[in-house]
Amino acid sequence: MNIDYGKWRDGEPYDIAALSDVTEDERNLLTDEICEKSSLDWRDVEALRALGTPKAIKRVGEAAERQHDGAGA
Numbered sequence: 001m002n003i004d005y006g007k008w009r010d011g012e013p014y015d016i017a018a019l020s021d022v023t024e025d026e027r028n029l030l031t032d033e034i035c036e037k038s039s040l041d042w043r044d045v046e047a048l049r050a051l052g053t054p055k056a057i058k059r060v061g062e063a064a065e066r067q068h069d070g071a072g073a
Contacts, residue, residue, distance in 0.1 A: 013042075013043050013046060014043050014046065016046060016050045019047065019050045027053060028053060030047070030051060031048065031051050031059075032055070034048055034051075034056070034059070035048070035055060035056070039063075040059070040063045045060055045063060048060050
């Protein structure tokens with residue numbers, strides 16, 4: 001779930017299709033990893049929505065509440 005500078009600059013997303021094949025333990029680990037970020041970008045929100053754990057959905061909601069640019073997460 002790492003995005004290097006080149007992928008970030010080019011707007012490349014995480015491999016969302018691959019998230020459907022992760023185990024429950026991996027799903028929870030990835031959710032924890034992303035949720036620990038101080039702020040989320042659109043890639044993180046997309047990945048959390050795909051992971052779909054209760055913690056992931058809650059974190060997306062928290063990110064949406066903190067939006068200041070009018071876009072929403």
